[in-house]
Amino acid sequence: MEPPERTRGVLYVIACAAPAAADVRRLVVLAQETGWRVHVVTTPMGERFVDALALEQLTGDRVRSAYRMPDEPKGLPPADAVIVAPATFNTINKWANGIADTFAVGLLCEVMGFGTPIVAVPLLKDALARHLAFGRSLDALREMGVRVLFDPDAPSHARMPSWERIMQELHSAVEERHSQR
Structure with a gap:
């Protein structure tokens, strides 16, 4: 891989315990290809879903x-x-409520x-997506400025x-933040 022409900065990729975390390497590669210096953080259970050595x-x-x-x-x-993907029910709810009992949260x-x-980018079962606390937590995170990619329907x-769509959303959020300065 050729180094990018410019460096965008430091990107934290935070992965939780959901099946998509096993493929988070693809997200890291996409981020690096667009100039990010990536650091990966997992929840304690999320660590079991990734190939930490790779x-x-x-x-x-x-x-x-x-x-x-x-x-x-x-x-x-x-x-x-920061990209939080996949984000679990537990992490979303703890984060929105300021319960910082793990390093990731x-x-x-x-x-x-x-x-x-x-x-x-939340990824969870239908039953959990319908839980009242989850909807409130998404609203709270959005109110605090977090871009949430979640379609309950x-x-x-x-x-x-896709990881590509997540990167597009990140770049849009970063550009918006820079234009507000």
Whole structure:
């Protein structure tokens, strides 16, 4: 792969425990091809769905899923943008309510405070999508400026947009953020 002509900045890709996380490598490659320096974070259960070694080789950085210990150096540079895909029912609800009991959710809560462009892509079962708390959480995240790619009317097998579509939405969010400055 040829290096991109320009660097867009640092992108956090946060993957949760859903089947699409097994293919998150494709998202990382697409992001790198468009100039992003990618750092992958997973939820504790999401770590079981990804190939951490392959992602580490691809990004040149370790995949993080837990808070660092006080004697460990800080490792993540500040994010210029974030993609949360796939985002589970649990992560969406905890994030929207500020329950930072995992590194991934704590990081999301913190990054929101900086006004960083964030795209969230929920992937969950129909029954969970109909839960009242989930709808309220999506509304809260949107109110806080998160771009949410979720169509509740789409069949469950078609709810996850393509990685290319997710990248388009991210670039749109970043451009919008830059035009507001």
